[in-house]
Amino acid sequence: MSSIDERLVVETARSLGSSSSSEDVDTSSPSDKASRKRFLARINGDEDRLIAEGRPWYEVRASLLQxxxxxxxxxxxxxxxxxxxxxxxxxxxxxxxxxxxxxxxxxxxxxxxxxxxxxxxxxxxxxxxxx
Known part of the structure; x- marks a missing residue:
């Protein structure tokens, strides 16, 4: 994954997984960071699975939306x-x-x-x- 995609995923995960989209990742507690890492891992896993199924990029992105x-x-x-x-x-x-x-x-x-x-x-x- 390129750095732009990683940044996009991090921002998306932050907006999906946190109560406030303005929270800063660096100021979070260790348990929040671990939770976000698990959430990102789940998103990456879902994305990889959908790509492996041959889904187009827009279906992959749409499936990650809540x-x-x-x-x-x-x-x-x-x-x-x-x-x-x-x-x-x-x-x-x-x-x-x-x-x-x-x-x-x-x-x-x-x-x-x-x-x-x-x-x-x-x-x-x-x-x-x-x-």
Missing amino acids: ESDKAILRHIWRSLDEVITKHDKLMREIEDVRGASDAEKISLSNKQAASEASVARLQADMKRMQE
């Missing part, structure tokens, strides 16, 4: 879905506003061009009248 973790993940997933839905709605509204704004800009630009042409005609008419 029910409380799964409930939290479902809640986070629903929250993420809500955020994405709101984001999509806002993006559609922005596109509608931009579309309306672009159409208004084109209309105003056309009116400006027509006004400028009218001013040029009036100036030409005034010059002709002065001559």
